Amino acid sequence: MNLSLEGVGLVHANGHQALRWIDLHVEAGERVALIGASGAGKTTLLRVLAAALRPSGGRLRMEGGDPWAASPAVLRQLRARIGLVHQAPPIPPRQRVVTAVLAGRLGQWPLWKSLASLVLPADAEGARRELARLDLADKLFERCDRLSGGQLQRVALARVLYQQPDLLLADEPVSAMDPALSELTVALLNEEASRRRVTLVASLHAVDLALRHFPRVVGVKDSGVLFDLPASQVTEGQLRELYAAEGGLPIAGAPASAIVDLSPLRCS
Amino acid sequence: MKPGVTFGGLAAIVLVLAAVAGSFAYLDMPLGALFTGAAVGEAVAFVQRFFPPDLSADFLAKVGGAALETLAISLVSTLLAAVAGALLAMPAAGRQGRAVRRVARFVLNLLRSVPELVWATLMVLAAGLGPFAGTLALALHTTGVLGRLFAEALENAPPTPAEALAGSGTPAVAAFLYGTLPLVAPQWLAYSLYRWEMNIRMAAILGFVGAGGLGGLLYYSLSLFHEAEASTVILAMLAMAIAVDGASAWLRRKA
Amino acid sequence: MSASVRDPAALPRLGWTLVALVLLWPLLRLTDFRPAALFDDGNLNAMGHFVGGFLPMETSPDFLALLGKATIETLAMATAGVAVAFVLAVPLGLAMTRSLSVSRLGPGRGGWIGQLLRALVRAVLAVLRGVPELVWALLFVRVFGLGAAAGVLALGITYGGMLGKVYGEILESTDDQPTRALLEAGSGRLAAFCYGLLPNAGQELVSYTVYRWECAVRASVVMGFVGAGGLGQLMDQSMKMLNGGEAATILATFLALVVAADAISELLRRRLA
Ligand SMILES: Nc1ncnc2c1ncn2[C@@H]1O[C@H](COP(=O)(O)OP(=O)(O)O)[C@@H](O)[C@H]1O
Numbered sequence: 001m002n003l004s005l006e007g008v009g010l011v012h013a014n015g016h017q018a019l020r021w022i023d024l025h026v027e028a029g030e031r032v033a034l035i036g037a038s039g040a041g042k043t044t045l046l047r048v049l050a051a052a053l054r055p056s057g058g059r060l061r062m063e064g065g066d067p068w069a070a071s072p073a074v075l076r077q078l079r080a081r082i083g084l085v086h087q088a089p090p091i092p093p094r095q096r097v098v099t100a101v102l103a104g105r106l107g108q109w110p111l112w113k114s115l116a117s118l119v120l121p122a123d124a125e126g127a128r129r130e131l132a133r134l135d136l137a138d139k140l141f142e143r144c145d146r147l148s149g150g151q152l153q154r155v156a157l158a159r160v161l162y163q164q165p166d167l168l169l170a171d172e173p174v175s176a177m178d179p180a181l182s183e184l185t186v187a188l189l190n191e192e193a194s195r196r197r198v199t200l201v202a203s204l205h206a207v208d209l210a211l212r213h214f215p216r217v218v219g220v221k222d223s224g225v226l227f228d229l230p231a232s233q234v235t236e237g238q239l240r241e242l243y244a245a246e247g248g249l250p251i252a253g254a255p256a257s258a259i260v261d262l263s264p265l266r267c268s
Numbered sequence: 269m270k271p272g273v274t275f276g277g278l279a280a281i282v283l284v285l286a287a288v289a290g291s292f293a294y295l296d297m298p299l300g301a302l303f304t305g306a307a308v309g310e311a312v313a314f315v316q317r318f319f320p321p322d323l324s325a326d327f328l329a330k331v332g333g334a335a336l337e338t339l340a341i342s343l344v345s346t347l348l349a350a351v352a353g354a355l356l357a358m359p360a361a362g363r364q365g366r367a368v369r370r371v372a373r374f375v376l377n378l379l380r381s382v383p384e385l386v387w388a389t390l391m392v393l394a395a396g397l398g399p400f401a402g403t404l405a406l407a408l409h410t411t412g413v414l415g416r417l418f419a420e421a422l423e424n425a426p427p428t429p430a431e432a433l434a435g436s437g438t439p440a441v442a443a444f445l446y447g448t449l450p451l452v453a454p455q456w457l458a459y460s461l462y463r464w465e466m467n468i469r470m471a472a473i474l475g476f477v478g479a480g481g482l483g484g485l486l487y488y489s490l491s492l493f494h495e496a497e498a499s500t501v502i503l504a505m506l507a508m509a510i511a512v513d514g515a516s517a518w519l520r521r522k523a
Numbered sequence: 524m525s526a527s528v529r530d531p532a533a534l535p536r537l538g539w540t541l542v543a544l545v546l547l548w549p550l551l552r553l554t555d556f557r558p559a560a561l562f563d564d565g566n567l568n569a570m571g572h573f574v575g576g577f578l579p580m581e582t583s584p585d586f587l588a589l590l591g592k593a594t595i596e597t598l599a600m601a602t603a604g605v606a607v608a609f610v611l612a613v614p615l616g617l618a619m620t621r622s623l624s625v626s627r628l629g630p631g632r633g634g635w636i637g638q639l640l641r642a643l644v645r646a647v648l649a650v651l652r653g654v655p656e657l658v659w660a661l662l663f664v665r666v667f668g669l670g671a672a673a674g675v676l677a678l679g680i681t682y683g684g685m686l687g688k689v690y691g692e693i694l695e696s697t698d699d700q701p702t703r704a705l706l707e708a709g710s711g712r713l714a715a716f717c718y719g720l721l722p723n724a725g726q727e728l729v730s731y732t733v734y735r736w737e738c739a740v741r742a743s744v745v746m747g748f749v750g751a752g753g754l755g756q757l758m759d760q761s762m763k764m765l766n767g768g769e770a771a772t773i774l775a776t777f778l779a780l781v782v783a784a785d786a787i788s789e790l791l792r793r794r795l796a
């Protein structure tokens with residue numbers, strides 16, 4: 001799925017301007033990382049891309065059409081093809097993992113199937129397969145409130161993987177995981193996107209993860225786009241400017257096994 | 269930190285005392301007459317007629333049947349009320365707009381404000397004498413109570429899980445079942461159990477107006493001046509109340 | 524591998540569903556569950572006729588005067604009933620409270636007489652509140668004759684049992700350090716209660732009593748169905764004569780009364796707390 005934002009602005013209900021004149025074009029199958037300081041507008045931008053927040057100015061186009069001009073039924077069908085991994089996993093605590101993962105396809109299932117699946121999981125094998133990719137297969141029938149923060153975040157990821165969307169959006173999907181697991185998980189997202197040729201846009205708190213795994217990196221600062229470059233062309237100066245207010249670059253840290261290539265930070 | 273006694277508090281206390289004195293004066297209770305020798309003798313004779321309770325196998329079987337009927341009325345009515353209350357709670361929680369919310373709240377208040385026994389007299393008219401009328405009556409009143417409690421739980425539940433599902437194209441019904449229901453289900457269940465406890469007590473007296481259960485048997489025995497039978501029925505009610513009390517206290521301690 | 528995806532909850536769920544279904548059938552039989560009865564010609568006629576008569580509501584001065592009297596009687600019954608309940612509940616509630624027991628001072632486990640007394644009080648309270656107020660009313664009407672006196676006593680007894688139990692529970696859960704200190708210093712139980720327990724538990728005690736008054740108003744409304752006076756008596760007569768207009772006016776009064784009791788109770792709780 002390709003998308004384009006032209007001069008998009010967004011004002012939250014309380015009057016706060018969270019996005020200002022954003023121009024962004026993403027081709028089908030592209031993989032883009034969003035980086036930027038906390039409060040820069042990454043989450044808001046992802047929610048606009050997910051057709052969950054309606055821009056207050058400018059134009060959003062997905063596959064050439066404006067989702068907000070479409071009928072409610074068409075908008076719903078479009079949303080069923082968009083998978084958003086939320087920053088805080090939006091999963092009811094007492095729900096079982098299997099149910100939480102299967103909920104990814106509720107937009108595609110007929111109502112009777114959704115109902116029946118509440119009693120007897122309609123596709124426990126499918127849910128187990130996605131969980132296995134995240135090394136969580138043994139938690140299939142566990143209750144979500146018995147999981148750690150990182151495990152819950154992986155359940156939310158498994159839900160979106162199970163949804164098999166054409167547009168994969170992820171909002172700080174590894175914020176509660178340790179460095180090694182973050183590395184594996186971000187790699188998995190990229191592998192999934194390349195294999196199924198779907199578009200991936202992910203915001204990441206850790207710069208090194210973004211630079212290492214994504215071909216294209218967009219720096220968001222003060223509600224606008226500071227830079228939009230191939231990962232190899234991002235300069236250290238640009239990064240310093242991006243995080244100027246935070247004092248220091250956020251880095252996930254090197255997993256013991258992987259050699260962290262920080263060359264992109266130093267080059268050019 | 270707490271002021272001693274405020275003027276408003278003092279006024280309230282005086283008002284309450286005045287209301288109590290006024291009530292006794294208005295009702296003109298023959299309190300003095302209660303304690304004359306003749307009245308006491310009469311009362312003692314009346315109480316004596318209740319002993320010993322009728323424990324013949326025949327009658328015990330009858331009481332057992334009526335107790336079972338009471339239990340059934342309370343269970344089925346609570347079940348019906350939980351379903352109807354859940355259906356009314358959604359509009360009452362403001363999910364279909366403010367106008368609909370008003371209407372739903374009004375309906376719930378109406379159902380709740382009419383006492384069970386009044387509903388029972390109406391239902392006896394609508395469905396004929398018998399336990400079915402009692403079941404409907406309890407269900408109507410309980411729907412009002414549970415609907416309001418359910419709606420409050422819904423309004424307090426975090427909306428994000430259901431919103432996230434709706435954001436990935438999930439239809440409203442499925443988003444509710446997967447995103448909201450798991451959040452409120454424990455509370456809804458606790459409220460329903462609590463109401464069931466109250467409905468067991470209530471089902472025992474609906475029989476006074478012909479709506480089935482132990483109450484009918486009691487009313488009938490007393491009308492025929494069979495006090496020994498009446499005393500068995502009262503003992504059965506007492507046993508049920510104490511059993512329910514104990515069971516719920518035990519459940520609460522476990523939960 | 525397929526073993527790992529077999530839902531461990533599936534079998535219990537199936538079992539419980541079956542049990543529920545198997546139990547539901549006799550329950551529905553016992554309650555004589557037949558919705559068709561609602562649409563039975565005779566019932567539909569009777570109900571239709573009755574409800575059809577709701578409008579216009581009865582508003583003749585004679586009837587309204589009667590209604591006004593019954594309303595005041597209902598409120599008076601509830602108030603007097605709760606007053607009787609309060610008088611009954613206070614000594615019983617206090618007797619149940621362990622922190623006021625002098626024999627528990629010092630190292631021992633407390634005297635067995637105290638424990639026996641508390642168990643006895645607990646049993647008495649259970650019997651008082653275990654019999655519904657309407658049953659007490661039905662019995663008292665036979666002793667004292669028709670009228671509100673039976674209703675007041677009935678409310679007093681059942682609500683006395685409820686208040687006593689809850690008073691005891693509230694006092695039990697209140698911090699007992701101040702009370703112990705007072706008792707150990709040799710002060711009397713009443714003084715220990717007034718200065719040790721009441722300041723901490725007072726608000727909750729008042730709040731619960733007022734809440735019970737609100738319930739008493741609802742209960743008084745139906746006392747008349749067994750002949751114990753108030754609005755219920757009027758309702759009973761109107762229903763027996765199938766007079767829809769009167770019934771509608773009485774129902775409206777019920778609603779107003781319940782709503783008013785809610786509001787007064789809310790106000791009192793704020794003022795007295
Ligand atoms: N729902 C909302 N209502 C009002 N303001 C919001 C809302 N969500 C985010 N904001 C504000 O918008 C700005 C951008 O937030 P966000 O997009 O969450 O940033 P990021 O994800 O980059 O940390 C912040 O200042 C935040 O306080």
Ligand SMILES: [Mg+2]
Nearest residue numbers: 042043087171
């Ligand atoms: Mg964010």
